[in-house]
Amino acid sequence: MARSILSKDVRKEIQQIGEVDVLVGIPSYNSARTIPHVVRAVSAGLAKYFPKHRTLLVNSDGGSTDGTQEAVKETTLDDLDILLMEHPVYPVHKIVTPHHGMPGKGNAFRTIFKIASALNAKACAVVDSDLRSITPEWIELLIEPVLFHGYDFVAPYYKRHKYDGTITNSIVYPLTRTLYGKRIRQPIGGDFGFSGRLGQHYLQKRVYDTDVARFGIDIWMTTTAVADGFKVCQSFLGAKIHQPKDPATDLSEMLAQVIGSVFRLMEIYYPVWSEVAGSDAVKEFGFKFEVGLEPIRVNLERMVDSFQHGLSNLSPIWRKILSPDLMIQLEEIASHHVVEFYLPDATWVRIMYDFALAYRRRAMSRTHILKSLTPLYLGWIASFVNQTMESDAGEVEEKLEGLSQEFEKQKIYLLANWDKGIKP
């Protein structure tokens, strides 16, 4: 029999608590500086919006050494049940998480799902431990659609700077929308609400020992909810500001992890997405408002240089991934100077689909395929910045809508080539 992932003490505490209506999980790793604010916001949110419900806050920690758990204990409000525990972390020497440096996020979520299931929680939410912009209203917005409106999954919808979340904007959002037909704007937001039913469904999945759980748990949660037919919606949470990430974080590693998870899920859910045509808006909760966002610096010259450098060095590799006509287009694009640098939406979509197909047919090592995408991705951002330099947030959103429609338009190409060149 498999060993329980919950310790004896935690199981005892669960027995004492019995049942809860609302559970909020905070996975953490070395977040002593930021987690008190998150715990205060969650506690206040639970007290303010769900005073008549039995509530529980679970901090699933990945073995922090900076006193994160002590910080949680010290900041907890008196009238709130709290469960502190450690989740197992994979013994990997180097982990570059796609988020904010927390190892074993998949395991943290598994622990939270397990506790939610044991306590028969009706509605649950998970929030990152390094959020600086979280307010008590976030808890209401993530929990209420589940508790009172019958939704199973609540995705976050943040107000972000027009150049923030470029992997989400240029790949994950349009691709997820195209594949599964639901317009979830932040599929890898990191802060979600979900029903107890969906939590149990997640628990039954055998992904916790895979790279998807290790590096792509957010996209996995969203995709599973949508592809397995659960009722999904999104809540407008305002601005998302979190602790600045480690500048040493490797972009190509991060990109490979996120896109690798998306591509892996494409293989798993092919029977679902191959039947989907077009996309539908999902129900939105929360009051949309403009948020003042600080201007950010973008090094356009370096991005274009990365693209050109990539083309001159990685062409033999890209030729095994991209179709010949695309290679000709890339040569032409690379000949332009920074100010005139332009990569059309249609080209970018074809690049992404060709990469997905190369990943599918294992044109070479999958890690090599994913990591060789970085210069192309930087070229796309450079082109996007060039086109939207003078645009406001609304115009940028319109531009992204156009890109998403291009993804939907070319889905037929993806479908037509999905099984081509598959080796025995």
Added chain:
Amino acid sequence: MESSWSTSITQSWKKIAGFAPDALQLIIIIILGFILAWLLKLIVREVLKVVKFDVFGYRVGMTSVLNKASITHSPSEMIGIIIYWCAVFLFFLIALGTLELYAVDHLVTSIFTYIPRFVIAVFVFLLGYFLSRFLSRAVLIGLVNAHVRSAKLIATLFQMLIIILFSAMAIEQLGIARGIVVATFAISFGGVILASAIAFGLGGKDMAKDILERRFKASKEEKSKPDEFSHL
């Protein structure tokens, strides 16, 4: 006179009659060899297909190497063919052994003792070749993503180093001019390392200068500042 003729014919006939069983044995062993080799090829090919060796071969670049050599067989079929001919060759040697001729016996013994070393050498060389292709590609992608200017040169040098290393190991295994091989390897390896060091030194001169200037001159910082936006 007639008697000496008949004696020679009788003696020759006796010799042929004495050799016939050996020849028959030789022919039977060779035929058996062809049959067993064919069976072995079939088994090996099927086992390799079951363990998805072709997928592995495709991933490590074995298929593209075969294609380049205009070989239309899949990697598992190719290995089956190699094993088939090796088995046929072995049975041929065994068959020759039945003749009990000193020279042939000596040759067979030498070949049999040399075969394992030859097989290991071929294996080492092939391993080195495919490993060098895989690793040099990883190095190239990593260096390009890290904006290293001489990415292609470094990756090629890296591939050459691995091939030299594994070739030396393979030749060492074959026992061909051991002293010369080791010396040649040491000189080549040392030469490549020295050349790389010089190349790094010359190529990295500007980078080193840039790093020092950035370290000590705040005004130069603006151009190399990283982006501030989050990719996720």
